[in-house]
Amino acid sequence: MGPHPAVAAIRLAVRRVLHDILTDHTPTHPDTAHPDPTHADIAHEQSPPPLVLVACSGGADSMALASALAFEAPKLGIRAGGITVDHGLQPGSDLRAQEVVVRLTELGLGPAESIGVSVGRNGGPEAAARDARYAALDAAAERHGATAVLLGHTRDDQAETVLLGLARGSGIRSLSGMAAVSGGPGATRRYRRPFLHLDRQTARKACMVQSLPVWEDPHNSDPAYTRSRLRQEGLPALEKALGKGVVEALARTAQLSRDDADALDAWARQAEASVRDTAGLLECAKLYALPPAVRRRILRRAAIEAGAPAGSLFARHIEEIDRLITGWRGQRAINLPGKVVVQRQGGRLVIRQG
Incomplete structure (x- = not known):
């Protein structure tokens, strides 16, 4: 008798991602036309097995992910560890973090450690906590030489992200939600999200049937947080009005939007020169x-290269720059975040830090 369907689902999702990581990690011989099998075998033997870390809060999603990683990684010769961010x-968050470390260790993950961070105030509490968390995970990955960090975001999280992007009116890129593979400093494929096609209930069920203790973060139900309100009120209201399947449709929208956004980004890069x-x-x-969608991507990229922080550069800023091109009336210079100034001179845009 095989594992429970929920356990089978999370293990399969992780197994697929680990296979991708192994493919990325496998060294290739530079002479592809005439490879030297002996040399390649020696290089492979000398290359240490990759280390994959799981970011674990102790909640159901990340505990399910940690259990699947602990089960699948040894079968593929992959080292597996876990990080929890405090x-x-x-109150008592440090004790909760230590409990998570104990659970990770009991699953057989190592290294397993807790990292304390100081959360700033830039961009609101949710954004500040996210920035601090990713900075800690990046540092841990660098310190341990990890090839990848697994994140427990589910299809439900993806749906929430799409709705938040829609509410901001930030364009198709914000509707593309979270990527299954994304980067960190110097590591374009560091973060992997195996559960993006699985719903939250599957992860919870997997924890339950494996008797894994989980921690319910009170922030997840705190109406002071936008995502919590969306989770507790917004999505249930949409499903009541539109019927079941809203989460799946939003996740599908994310993937379609990401494909379109990637294509437009590529077009903009080619057109910029x-x-x-x-x-x-x-x-x-x-x-x-140029088409507006391509032109505005070039303008955004130029503003960021000049020093404007990407996280503080909104659609309205790009629209103001765009009017220097499409609605020129002798406007004055435009001030952007990061003390970047944009002005039109002699039919050209000058973008610099003031």
Whole structure:
């Protein structure tokens, strides 16, 4: 008799991601036309097995992920560890973090450690906590030489992310939600999200049938947090009005939006060189000839390269720059976050830090 369907589902999801990680990690011989099998075998033997870490809060999603990683990694010769981040936002959070470390260790994960962080105030509490968490995970991955970090985001989390992006009105990229594979500093494929196609209930069921203790974060039901309100009130209201299947439809929208956004980003990168003059300045007439979606991507990229923080650069900022091209009336310079100034001079855009 095989495992419970929920356990089988989470293990299969992790197994697929681990196979991808092994493919990325396997060294290749530079002479692909005439490979030297002996040399390749020696290189493979000398290369240590990859280390994969799981980011675990102690909640059902990440505990299910940790259990699946602990089960699947040894069968593939992969080392597996776990990291829990203590945000210090609740009384006793340090004790909760240590309990999670104990649970990770009992699953057979190592290294298993807790990292305390200080949460700032930039961008609101949710964004500040997220920034602190990823900074800690990046540092842990670098310190341990980890090839990848697994995150327990589910299809439900993806649906919530799409709705939050829709509410911000930030364009198709914000509707694309979370990528199954994303990067960290110097590591474009560090973060993996095996559960994006699984619902939250599957993870909870997997924990229950395996008798895994889970921690219910009170912030997840605290109406002070936007995502919590969306989870407790918004999505249930949508399902009541529109019927079941809203979460699946939103997750599907995320993937379709991501495909479109990736294609437009690629187009913008290819077009950018053709709209710059010999001094590297953007020529307004050539920008005007481009489709708006491509042009605005070039403008956003140029603003970020000049020093504007990506997280503080919103659609309204790009629209203001765009009007220097499409609605030129002799406007004054535009001030962007990061003390970046944009002005039109002689039919060209000058984007610099003031």
